[in-house]
Each structure stands twice: as structure tokens, then as C-alpha cells.
Amino acid sequence: EIVLTQSPGTLSLSPGERATLSCRASQSVSSSYLAWYQQKPGQAPRLLIYGASSRATGIPDRFSGSGSGTDFTLTISRLEPEDFAVYYCQQYGSSPPSITFGQGTRLEIK
Amino acid sequence: QVQLQESGPGLVKPSETLSLTCAVSGYSISSGYYWGWIRQPPGKGLEWIGSIYHSGSTYYNPSLKSRVTISVDTSKNQFSLKLSSVTAADTAVYYCARLKLGWFDPWGQGTLVTVSS
Numbered sequence: 228e229i230v231l232t233q234s235p236g237t238l239s240l241s242p243g244e245r246a247t248l249s250c251r252a253s254q255s256v257s258s259s260y261l262a263w264y265q266q267k268p269g270q271a272p273r274l275l276i277y278g279a280s281s282r283a284t285g286i287p288d289r290f291s292g293s294g295s296g297t298d299f300t301l302t303i304s305r306l307e308p309e310d311f312a313v314y315y316c317q318q319y320g321s322s323p324p325s326i327t328f329g330q331g332t333r334l335e336i337k
Numbered sequence: 338q339v340q341l342q343e344s345g346p347g348l349v350k351p352s353e354t355l356s357l358t359c360a361v362s363g364y365s366i367s368s369g370y371y372w373g374w375i376r377q378p379p380g381k382g383l384e385w386i387g388s389i390y391h392s393g394s395t396y397y398n399p400s401l402k403s404r405v406t407i408s409v410d411t412s413k414n415q416f417s418l419k420l421s422s423v424t425a426a427d428t429a430v431y432y433c434a435r436l437k438l439g440w441f442d443p444w445g446q447g448t449l450v451t452v453s454s
Binding site: 228257259260261262264270271272273274277278283315317318319323324325326327328329330331 | 373375382383384385388396398399432436437438439440441442443444445446447
């Protein structure tokens with residue numbers, strides 16, 4: 228099973244600052260199958276990024292994803308008040324089919 | 338647009354079987370894609386439970402495989418989850434979602450299931 232480790236566990240920043248969230252895999256992940264989600268309290272997760280770097284429909288361009296192999300990054304260029312939430316990375320492996328999530332990074336207002 | 342809605346008992350007794358259904362609207366399950374269940378214990382992270390194709394083909398999280406059954410009813414455009422021999426550790430918000438290639442989108446709103454006597 229591929230284990231995804233997200234860092235940091237908590238990130239404290241101010242609106243307008245840049246956020247960089249990391250997701251490291253225990254073995255190589257196909258870039259096609261790495262996704263990022265945002266979850267706010269009491270809500271279901273929302274897809275932000277798929278295929279490591281493609282923004283989902285309706286996601287602002289301040290969100291960007293990058294990386295390959297075992298190291299992936301979610302960057303929020305200029306934080307808006309509504310961006311403070313928990314972020315999860317997720318991978319899909321096809322042989323055998325399996326899906327794992329990272330443990331999450333909490334982005335909080337400083 | 339595609340919408341998913343979970344339903345089922347909010348309270349299940351220990352050792353019994355948890356049963357949930359996910360109704361899909363705005364898209365025919367028979368048209369394709371896998372569909373999945375994910376859970377989130379209170380205050381914790383996300384855990385994938387398993388996924389199913391409209392044909393009935395399934396794959397499960399190895400850590401839950403012995404207790405999980407996911408089925409699909411294309412005539413009702415819904416799919417279901419059964420988790421047997423539940424304990425307090427199975428208390429969680431259970432989400433259903435469409436698995437579009439390798440990512441989940443969209444998600445249902447989630448339903449809290451508490452395991453308690």
C-alpha cells in the first residue's frame with residue numbers, strides 16, 4: 228500500500244501570503260492519479276486538483292499543483308479568507324487497484 | 338449536474354451490520370465510472386472503503402475487505418455499502434462519491450453513523 232505523508236501538519240499564515248503544502252509518497256505515484264481536496268468544517272471534501280496539476284472546474288487559479296514521482300506540492304499563491312481549511316492529497320494505484328489519502332494539512336489563520 | 342445523497346440508519350449497535358445507500362441523480366451509473374465509499378471518523382482524516390463499477394466489479398481497502406460488501410442497483414441508479422461486525426471504531430461520517438478516473442468528484446454531503454449500544 229502506498230502511504231502518503233503530508234507536511235506540515237498545521238500551517239499558520241495570514242491572508243495574502245503564499246501557502247505551500249507537501250505530499251510525499253512512500254513509492255512512486257503516477258502523476259495522472261494524484262489529487263488534492265479542500266475540506267471545510269461540516270462539509271464534504273471538494274476536489275481542487277487532479278492529475279497532479281489540473282484544476283477542477285470552478286477552482287480559482289491561485290490554486291496550483293505540481294510534482295511527480297514521490298513528491299507533490301499544492302500551492303496557494305495569495306491566501307483568501309475562505310482558503311483556511313484542511314487539505315488532503317490522494318493517490319490511485321491501478322495494480323492492484325487501491326486508493327489512499329494523506330493525513331491532511333490544516334491551514335489556519337495566523 | 339451530478340449529485341449524490343447518502344441515506345441509512347444513523348445509529349448501529351456493536352457487532353451488527355452497517356448499511357448505507359447512495360442515490361445518484363443527474364448521471365446514469367450505467368454510463369460508466371467507478372463509484373466509491375469513503376469515511377471520516379470524528380476529528381480524523383479520510384479513509385477509502387471501496388469502489389464499484391456499474392457492472393458490479395469491486396475493489397476494497399485491504400484493511401476492511403473482510404467486512405465490506407459494496408453493491409450496485411442500476412435500475413434505481415444507486416449503490417450500497419454493507420459493513421459487518423461493526424465496533425465503535427467504525428463510527429464516522431460516511432461519504433459516497435464518483436471515482437472519475439483516479440479522483441473523487443463529486444461527493445455526497447455525508448452521513449454520520451454512530452456505533453453504540
